[in-house]
Every structure is written in structure tokens, then in C-alpha cells.
Amino acid sequence: MSTWLRNSRGASLSLAAFGLLVAGVALAVFWVPNDADQGFSQRIFYLHVPVALTSYACFGWAAWKALRLLQTRDQRYDLESYTAVHMGVIFGALTLATGSIWAKISWGRWWVWSERQLVLFLILFLFYSAYFMLRYSTEPGPRRANMSAVYALFGVALIPVSFLAIRLAESFIHPVVFNRHGPQMAGSMFLTFCVCLAGTLALAAALYQNELTGKRLDARLRALREALA
Amino acid sequence: MTAYASDVAALTRKDLLLELRSRDTLPSLLLFVVSALVVFHFALPASSSRLAAGGLLWVAIVFTALLALGRAFVAERAERVLDGLVLAPCDRSAIWLAKGISVAVFLAVAEAIAVPAFALFFAPVTWAMIGAIALADVGIAAVGTLLAAMAAASRARELLLPLLFLPPVIPLVVGGVGATVAEDPGRYLAFLALYDLLFAILSWASFEYVVTE
Numbered sequence: 374m375s376t377w378l379r380n381s382r383g384a385s386l387s388l389a390a391f392g393l394l395v396a397g398v399a400l401a402v403f404w405v406p407n408d409a410d411q412g413f414s415q416r417i418f419y420l421h422v423p424v425a426l427t428s429y430a431c432f433g434w435a436a437w438k439a440l441r442l443l444q445t446r447d448q449r450y451d452l453e454s455y456t457a458v459h460m461g462v463i464f465g466a467l468t469l470a471t472g473s474i475w476a477k478i479s480w481g482r483w484w485v486w487s488e489r490q491l492v493l494f495l496i497l498f499l500f501y502s503a504y505f506m507l508r509y510s511t512e513p514g515p516r517r518a519n520m521s522a523v524y525a526l527f528g529v530a531l532i533p534v535s536f537l538a539i540r541l542a543e544s545f546i547h548p549v550v551f552n553r554h555g556p557q558m559a560g561s562m563f564l565t566f567c568v569c570l571a572g573t574l575a576l577a578a579a580l581y582q583n584e585l586t587g588k589r590l591d592a593r594l595r596a597l598r599e600a601l602a
Numbered sequence: 603m604t605a606y607a608s609d610v611a612a613l614t615r616k617d618l619l620l621e622l623r624s625r626d627t628l629p630s631l632l633l634f635v636v637s638a639l640v641v642f643h644f645a646l647p648a649s650s651s652r653l654a655a656g657g658l659l660w661v662a663i664v665f666t667a668l669l670a671l672g673r674a675f676v677a678e679r680a681e682r683v684l685d686g687l688v689l690a691p692c693d694r695s696a697i698w699l700a701k702g703i704s705v706a707v708f709l710a711v712a713e714a715i716a717v718p719a720f721a722l723f724f725a726p727v728t729w730a731m732i733g734a735i736a737l738a739d740v741g742i743a744a745v746g747t748l749l750a751a752m753a754a755a756s757r758a759r760e761l762l763l764p765l766l767f768l769p770p771v772i773p774l775v776v777g778g779v780g781a782t783v784a785e786d787p788g789r790y791l792a793f794l795a796l797y798d799l800l801f802a803i804l805s806w807a808s809f810e811y812v813v814t815e
Contacts, residue, residue, distance in 0.1 A: 527808075
């Protein structure tokens with residue numbers, strides 16, 4: 374019964390993600406007005422920013438599960454934290470890709486050091502990629518779970534500190550030139566943005582759920598095999 | 603002196619005494635940091651500014667720290683001393699604090715050579731720079747000791763430490779370079795102090811989980 378419930382949760386999340394993302398992209402392409410300053414290309418905003426926020430949400434979720442692991446020493450939180458970091462890195466890579474495309478269209482360069490969020494994501498991407506290295510080169514067990522959890526917690530502390538650092542660095546590396554958002558968002562833009570954000574969050578949740586189910590099945594299968602051998 | 607402080611003092615004394623007798627780490631650090639500065643002289647084009655040289659000093663400091671941290675848990679891993687320390691009736695964070703202090707001492711000695719060498723080779727040294735270096739040492743030792751303990755527990759030790767260590771010290775480099783080149787270094791020094799405080803507390807609180815199961 375519980376397995377069926379878990380499986381159907383994954384399926385319903387996937388469906389919700391699909392519906393919301395299709396609706397969001399449709400709204401972003403056909404409904405919202407063109408940006409006065411950047412024209413049509415500004416519409417990548419409706420994908421780029423939700424993906425970035427989803428990535429933060431994944432890292433936050435991973436840190437929460439890591440905290441629970443250290444509190445309770447319950448090993449199932451290790452897999453949940455790991456899967457959340459995994460999703461966060463995937464969405465982080467997507468953020469870098471979409472941000473890079475946007476930078477190319479808006480400013481003619483694939484990489485712009487004065488774009489704070491992109492630089493922050495680069496640092497976070499490097500940081501969380503090392504998380505995988507740490508896991509892969511350590512023997513599985515409670516100690517690895519603890520170390521991964523501590524590292525995931527460091528990650529959420531690093532996010533605001535790095536953001537502050539990048540703002541400080543701009544004043545001696547780059548003057549602040551770009552203010553991307555300019556005027557406040559209109560109602561239709563905000564609604565589209567919310568639909569897209571809900572879509573990417575649902576997508577992350579669906580991926581997380583399916584990945585977790587797969588990994589748990591793996592672990593059970595391995596346990597069964599060992600029991601039979 | 604409380605029990606905690608005497609534990610930390612004993613462990614720090616052990617590390618420093620070990621280094622005094624074997625001289626494993628410090629001579630290599632000194633030689634490395636001076637060699638790095640010489641390499642940087644040739645890497646910089648002749649017309650580049652004093653500001654660029656200031657940035658390179660920070661690169662030298664970070665890589666020297668990496669070298670020191672890579673050696674930090676070598677003695678503990680051999681003969682499984684760390685297991686013994688974890689079993690000893692002392693707070694585990696005392697192990698982190700003692701190791702952090704000895705790493706900071708090694709770094710300070712290396713910088714006592716590196717900073718005059720920098721002044722000799724490149725540009726004059728300001729008080730703000732020295733303050734920033736002292737603050738960055740605290741942050742490097744705090745975060746680095748924790749990550750070095752993690753790396754020491756993995757299979758790919760020497761390979762893993764730089765990957766774990768470099769992304770979280772980027773803010774320290776930003777603060778340090780800022781204090782080196784900016785007109786008003788105050789807010790960069792404040793930022794470094796904030797980093798030290800945050801990550802020292804975090805590392806102090808979480809070291810126990812890294813060395814136990």
C-alpha cells in the first residue's frame with residue numbers, strides 16, 4: 374500500500390510539473406507583453422529565475438534533511454539529502470546554461486562577471502560538485518552520512534556569505550552597470566512567473582521523488598541479494 | 603584553566619612539538635611560498651599594476667594553506683592516532699580547535715616570510731593587508747581543518763582536499779584582495795571577521811560528526 378502511494382505521488386507530481394510547465398511556457402510566449410527594454414528575449418526570465426530559485430530550494434531541502442540526520446542519526450535522511458543535492462546541482466547547471474544564453478543575447482557575451490547570480494551559481498556549482506567527489510571516495514556508512522550532512526549544511530551557510538562576497542567584489546572588480554529588472558513586474562508577468570516557478574518546483578519534486586524511489590529499490594534489491602547469497 | 607582549555611593546550615603542544623622535532627611541514631611551506639612568489643613575478647607582465655601583485659599574494663597564501671592542510675592529519679592517520687583521540691575522554695571539538703591553532707601557527711610562520719618577500723619583490727605592505735591576512739588565517743584554519751579531516755577519511759585524500767577547500771574560501775580571497783587594494787579596507791576587514799565568526803562556530807559545532815559514526 375505504502376509503495377503504491379509513493380509511486381502514485383511521483384506520477385502525480387510528474388503530471389503536475391508537465392501541466393504547469395506547458396502552461397507557464399505558453400503564458401510566457403503568448404500572453405505576457407514584451408519587455409520594453411529587452412524585447413522578446415527577456416522571456417527567458419520566466420525559465421531562468423524559477424530554475425535558479427528551485428535550485429536554492431533543493432539545496433535548502435538537502436540542508437534540512439542533513440540537519441535531521443545529525444539530530445536523529447536516522448540513515449534514511451542521508452539518501453534524501455543526497456538526492457536533494459543531486460537535484461540542486463542539476464537545476465544549478467540549468468541556471469548557468471540559461472543565464473549564459475541570456476547574457477549572450479542581452480550583452481553579447483556568454484559569460485559576464487558582473488552578473489551576481491551567475492557568479493554565485495558558479496561557486497555553488499563547484500562547491501556541490503565536490504560533494505559528489507566526497508561521497509564517491511568515502512566508504513559508505515554512518516561516517517560518510519555524517520560528513521555529507523556537515524558538508525550540505527556548510528553549503529547553505531556559504532550561499533549568503535558568497536552572495537555578500539560577490540557584491541563586495543563588484544566594487545573593486547566591476548562597477549555595477551546592469552540592473553536587469555528595471556521597472557517592477559506587471560500583474561500578468563508576475564502571474565506567469567508564479568506559474569513557471571510552481572512548474573519547476575513540481576518538476577524538481579517529481580524528479581526527487583522518482584530518484585529516491587529508484588535508489589530505495591536499489592538498496593532493497595542489494596539487501597535481498599545479500600540475504601540470498 | 604578549565605579541562606577543555608587544558609585539552610586544547612595539550613593537543614596543540616603535541617602538534618607543535620612534533621613539528622619542532624621532525625620539521626616535516628614548515629621548511630616546505632616556507633620554500634613553497636617564496637617559490638610561488640618568484641613564479642608569479644614571471645607570470646605577471648612587466649607593465650601590470652601593484653593591484654595585480656596584491657591579488658597574487660592571496661593566491662600564494664591560499665595554496666600554501668592547502669599544502670599545510672594536506673599535511674595536517676598525516677600524523678593522526680598513521681597508527682590510527684585519530685581513533686585514539688576520539689576515544690579519549692575529551693570533547694571532540696577540542697581536537698578541531700587544537701589542530702586549527704597549529705595550522706594557523708604554521709600559516710603565520712609562512713606568512714612571516716612571505717609578506718616581507720612580497721614587499722621586497724613587488725609592492726609595499728600596508729597595515730590593512732596584515733590585518734586581512736591575520737583574519738583570513740583564522741577562517742582558513744577553521745574551515746580547512748574540518749575539510750582536511752573529511753578528506754583524510756576518504757580514499758582520494760590529496761586529490762579531494764583542494765576540491766573541498768577552494769570553493770568555500772573564495773569569499774576569504776574576495777575580502778583579502780579587497781582589503782589589499784581598496785581605499786577604505788574597513789568593510790572588507792569586517793566581512794572577513796564575519797566569515798571567521800560564522801564558519802568557526804559552524805566547524806566547531808560539526809567537527810564531532812566528522813570524526814565519529
